Amino acid sequence: MDIREKKRLANKLRQIALRLVYEAQSGHLGGSYSAAEILVELYFEQMRYDRKRPDSLENDIFVLDKGHVTPGFYAAQSLAGLLPGDMLKTYRRIDPKTPPGEQMGTLQGHPKFWPKRGIWFSTGSLGTGISQAIGMAIAERMAGRKTHVYLLVSDGGMQEGITWEAARNAAYHKLDNLTAVLDLNWLQNDDFVFKTTELLPVGDKWKSFGWEVVGSEIPFPERNGTSLSGHDFEWLSQAFQKAKSARGKPAILLANTVKGKGVPEIENDPDWHAKSPTREQYEKWLATLQAEASIL
Amino acid sequence: MRYPVEFSQFVDDSGKPKAVERRYVRDAFGEALVELGVEKNFVVLGADLDKSTKTLKFREKFGEFGKEPFYEKGRWISCGVSEAFMCAAAGGLAARGVKPVITTFARFLERGFEPLLQSVAIPGFDAFVLGSHGGIGTGQDGSSAQAIEDIALFRTLPNATVICPADYEEAKQATFAAFECPGIVYMRLSRNPLPPIFAKEYLFQFGKGVELIPGKGITLVSTGETTYPALLAATKLKTQKLNPRLIHLPTVHPPDQTVLAEAAQDTELFVTVEDHSPRGGLGDAVLEALSQANAPRQVVKIGVEVYAESGTPAELYQKYGLDADGIVRRVLGALGKKL
Numbered sequence: 251m252d253i254r255e256k257k258r259l260a261n262k263l264r265q266i267a268l269r270l271v272y273e274a275q276s277g278h279l280g281g282s283y284s285a286a287e288i289l290v291e292l293y294f295e296q297m298r299y300d301r302k303r304p305d306s307l308e309n310d311i312f313v314l315d316k317g318h319v320t321p322g323f324y325a326a327q328s329l330a331g332l333l334p335g336d337m338l339k340t341y342r343r344i345d346p347k348t349p350p351g352e353q354m355g356t357l358q359g360h361p362k363f364w365p366k367r368g369i370w371f372s373t374g375s376l377g378t379g380i381s382q383a384i385g386m387a388i389a390e391r392m393a394g395r396k397t398h399v400y401l402l403v404s405d406g407g408m409q410e411g412i413t414w415e416a417a418r419n420a421a422y423h424k425l426d427n428l429t430a431v432l433d434l435n436w437l438q439n440d441d442f443v444f445k446t447t448e449l450l451p452v453g454d455k456w457k458s459f460g461w462e463v464v465g466s467e468i469p470f471p472e473r474n475g476t477s478l479s480g481h482d483f484e485w486l487s488q489a490f491q492k493a494k495s496a497r498g499k500p501a502i503l504l505a506n507t508v509k510g511k512g513v514p515e516i517e518n519d520p521d522w523h524a525k526s527p528t529r530e531q532y533e534k535w536l537a538t539l540q541a542e543a544s545i546l
Numbered sequence: 547m548r549y550p551v552e553f554s555q556f557v558d559d560s561g562k563p564k565a566v567e568r569r570y571v572r573d574a575f576g577e578a579l580v581e582l583g584v585e586k587n588f589v590v591l592g593a594d595l596d597k598s599t600k601t602l603k604f605r606e607k608f609g610e611f612g613k614e615p616f617y618e619k620g621r622w623i624s625c626g627v628s629e630a631f632m633c634a635a636a637g638g639l640a641a642r643g644v645k646p647v648i649t650t651f652a653r654f655l656e657r658g659f660e661p662l663l664q665s666v667a668i669p670g671f672d673a674f675v676l677g678s679h680g681g682i683g684t685g686q687d688g689s690s691a692q693a694i695e696d697i698a699l700f701r702t703l704p705n706a707t708v709i710c711p712a713d714y715e716e717a718k719q720a721t722f723a724a725f726e727c728p729g730i731v732y733m734r735l736s737r738n739p740l741p742p743i744f745a746k747e748y749l750f751q752f753g754k755g756v757e758l759i760p761g762k763g764i765t766l767v768s769t770g771e772t773t774y775p776a777l778l779a780a781t782k783l784k785t786q787k788l789n790p791r792l793i794h795l796p797t798v799h800p801p802d803q804t805v806l807a808e809a810a811q812d813t814e815l816f817v818t819v820e821d822h823s824p825r826g827g828l829g830d831a832v833l834e835a836l837s838q839a840n841a842p843r844q845v846v847k848i849g850v851e852v853y854a855e856s857g858t859p860a861e862l863y864q865k866y867g868l869d870a871d872g873i874v875r876r877v878l879g880a881l882g883k884k885l
Binding site for chain 2: 264307312313329339351353362363365370371372373374375378380381382383384385387389390391392394411412416418422423424456472
């Protein structure tokens, strides 16, 4: 797929995500926007799957460790044809029909295992998705399937101890059927990452845990005016190819991104981790995105 | 169900406990896993305690994942000392149709509890979870190793069953039965070798309590390692002109409401005995069952009320009132009598 088309899809994804959060008056926009290009690259270039059979075991697997960014995730799934468009209306809404305890017919705020909709994981508690992805990568090896497991993780998730337990285990088991992308937007729920704790150096950590590291982090204070890799489809495509050529070890892409990318009012603003727009904001930002789409 | 035991199996004519050949319940688990491994498709996850949880035989027979000679066909997965990872990775395996058997000490499972509930319980997967070395019976390692909250934790999971076998035979049968049970099966085992209570003819059934001693007026209810001291306590109480019944509940959750309601018909006092906190464990399971059966009775809950200490299992059971004398004292105390 050409880059122009991917850019259009990323724009479309942002519009859908905005609608989801606005209509539900609840959800995580900032982290959905930082991951928009990553999700498009995954769903429309890297992953191999049969959109008519989201529950096929032969499909490549995607795991969203940063489970809060469902606006972006469900938007990507819907654009990819894995999720019927009308299901988006159920986002974060109660299911009035299904008895308590059964598989709901609605899209939860954080993803829950639902293979018929192509959701193979249950996340929302950071770090658990990384371990689940490793469990799946092991299961794929055991079954001899040629699938690949893709994993999207966040800088907030790097602060969970389980992440590093998982990192060590993936390398020990030589899981080269696993590729992770770290969405380095440098913001988390309360504040900037560097004002919450310190993660630097990030790439060196993963390297020392035995992973193939593609790309390098740009610390937040140093990246003004820098073109950021996580929004650059050319970089993403090449980085995935490089990651997949690694043998005998899992790989991670360090994708430098902007939280809230695409809507200037919310870019790099810690307040926009989990806030929902007013009607005026929604209409204004939608117009911004539509204007961008018209020139793509 | 009824499985009446002979007192002569446990005590001599003078009422002293007989010397019996004790066996490890963890051995029963480890041996059953090897037998099950031939027919059932599952993997075992270990966190550097395989010598203690007795999964080494499974590991030898079915191989380590990724290592020679089985490579990708190896069915034992080394997680290292990473219980949180182990419990969440189990969810990934289950998602792709591979049944996980999670094994470590009960204490360290508590660390993996949240990843387990997120990755296994919420998606509704089947998993067998072994928590070995439960309770103060763990002994000299002290309170850091003595889980007294694990049963309570697992009882709160909507799709979990909690079992605590009382001897080798029951542990072996329970392990086999667990593979037929949907949802999460949490099996809590003790560290110590336990005296034999059940013969091969015994049939473990999920959710069924076992009346070991018939009686009237007082009903003792025990599980796991405390069933043996409860049994000895019952023999002592019989010499005090009391006629206690003893019910062993190998399935702590869901408790056998039928056997408890039946007993309640001629019981004024229930006494529960567990090597676990009396809050959230067997004692509360019995209280709930009696309440739900509309059979409110006085229930004295014997359990571990504080964080304990190092000591031999026998010393600890004596000091913390889980041995036969301790149980007898609490029963008599509740009746306003003294030993």
